[in-house]
Amino acid sequence: MHDPTMAVEGDKMVNGRYNLNALLSELHYDDWTLLHSFGRRPLARYKHAIAVAQDKLFVIGGSRNGRYFSDVHVFNLRSLTWSLLNPRIDAENIGLENSTSKEVFPTIAGHSLVEWENKLLVIAGHSKEKSDSVIVWSIDLKTLVFSILKTQGKIPVARAGQSVTIVGSKLIMFGGEDEKRQLLNDLHILDLITMTWDVVETKNVPPSPRFDHTATEYAGRYLFIFGGSTQSLCLSDLHVLDLQNMEWSQPDVQGVAVTPRGGHAGATVGDMWYIVGGGNTTRGATETIVLNMSKLAWSDATMVTTQHPLASEGLSLSTISVDEESLLIAFGGYNGRYSNQLFVLRPKPRLPTKPKLYQSPAAAAAAASVTAAYAFATSTGTKDNDPVDENLKKEQVTRHPEAESFATEMLAVEEKNLGSKLADVRRENAKVEGNLEDVRNRQSLLAMELKAVQSQLEAERSRCFKLEIQISDIQKRLDSMVSIERELDILRQERSNMEQDMARVQRQSSGGLLRWMTG
Incomplete structure (x- = not known):
């Protein structure tokens, strides 16, 4: 269109x-x-x-x-x-x-x-x-x-x-x-x-x-x-x-x-x-x-x-x-x-045909009778000098040029049909070749895109591997941090105990001096 x-x-x-x-x-x-x-x-x-x-x-x-x-x-x-x-x-x-x-x-x-x-x-x-x-x-x-x-x-x-x-x-x-x-x-x-x-x-x-x-x-x-x-x-x-x-x-x-x-x-x-x-x-x-x-x-x-x-x-x-x-x-x-x-x-070209005569039933019956009579006469045979046979030969000779003309016309139309079909086939071939070229170009582009994607995928895989190593290292650090937290808790507890002891000693020292001063 x-x-x-x-x-x-x-x-x-x-x-x-x-x-x-x-x-x-x-x-x-x-x-x-x-x-x-x-x-x-x-x-x-x-x-x-x-x-x-x-x-x-x-x-x-x-x-x-x-x-x-x-x-x-x-x-x-x-x-x-x-x-x-x-x-x-x-x-x-x-x-x-x-x-x-x-x-x-x-x-x-x-x-x-x-x-x-x-x-x-x-x-x-x-x-x-x-x-x-x-x-x-x-x-x-x-x-x-x-x-x-x-x-x-x-x-x-x-x-x-x-x-x-x-x-x-x-x-x-x-x-x-x-x-x-x-x-x-x-x-x-x-x-x-x-x-x-x-x-x-x-x-x-x-x-x-x-x-x-x-x-x-x-x-x-x-x-x-x-x-x-x-x-x-x-x-x-x-x-x-x-x-x-x-x-x-x-x-x-x-x-x-x-x-x-x-x-x-x-x-x-x-x-x-x-x-x-x-x-x-x-x-x-x-x-x-x-x-x-x-x-x-x-x-x-x-x-x-x-x-x-x-x-x-x-x-x-x-x-x-x-x-x-x-x-x-x-x-x-x-x-x-x-x-x-x-x-x-655009109608598809078709071979020309002679007009067909559509007969009434009566005319068809009459034609069938004539055909049967002619078939009987042919089966019984005729002499070479038979007037009917001579007339038939003349009729055949008379119709021969018409048949040749009709055959020539049919061949011309068939040639035109074949030429049209050939032109259609060539146009279709040109379209197919153009489509194939487009497919090849798209295939080349897709191959390049695939290669780029594969490179990106390899880079991502390497990055993931590095991340896994870093995660493992961090996990180890986290494990060590747990033990450190425990040690810190122990140290905090010891410090707290020491602070309590020191406070008690101070209170005892302060009480003796007071008693001496008041005695």
Whole structure:
């Protein structure tokens, strides 16, 4: 994790600030890294929406403690600087000619945000301005004017927590929760050319009603729906809609088991669909999971702690491009605390695969029949001049260049992967060598300290030995002092006896003289 206050040489700084391109080489694969930024960050929030356009990350709306936001923030991906966008209102278009409202943008949460032809489209969501049907707002990135796009057709009922996915010139909206908190599982398509809504009738069993789920498209033909919430529980199911025949399926998925979650965020890098955050009834999801859409296999990319800002619901995730490499960027969320931090992840490069066709049961049975017939024909043999065999040979010849191209592409990607791994290994080796040098230096210092301590210990031992000799000598002196004390006591006693004798003699002498004087 980088400190923006430290001095950086070379191209790591742009106008005195960090350059995301220069930081790319220092990001570890499949590992979330806090991205330091400059400028005034947006207030912490969740159930907002983000989108990337023109090397900028746009953050619109959201909620905090029941309050809806109407602000539009921009994060410059080149200078890593936050700024506040003030789009102008097209008052005539939205019927506010005489309005005195000073709001920059309508308060909104639980909405969706996508880029379309140099415009940001804000779709649905709960707002202070009540509406019976879905509203599509537009922010023109050239003029910075926002307005309501006039749509027609079968306009969906107002909702929030829906998923919105762009496939070609079509905007596909699924599910959500209406103003009466009724869960939905309807499918609507907005033609962005004619701005016409249509309700889509699908085949087979659709996903159950839900909101706060995620969706993405694959190969321009399939719509994936994952997870989400109901009023009482969270989901972990995966559904696929074939957009050609409008058939739903719930395919078998391999790999790790995924935990149920709602309020999570998703973004794709190639064939890989990354799912971050979300929560269930007890905690936030700590695993960043990845679905290989070509193989239908789940795996864990990385994991954070339960208190990490990414183990949150209502966060947003998007893909950015740095030096022709895709990174994931996440913002906001709530897990007991609201967040306004940015995190980036550098996905591990993976080999490209051909798009997989997800067949309905009937189509799968037909394909199995064709395969069985072909196997039977092959087992019975064909002549060299058999037209079927000739066609097969031509097909093989036709596919050969494609196979070579695909193999070349795989080798190029593998070479890039190996180069990246080699660079990582070299960086790790450099770190290890630096750590070893530090250990050697510390070991040398410790050896010197140990030698000094040993010298001190020897000095203390010599001093203790001298003290023991002195103590022994003092003890002997004390013993001799005891005998001296005894002799002194005897002498004192003898002196006392002598003094008593002398006193008695004096008294006797004094008495005789007195008697003579008085006689």
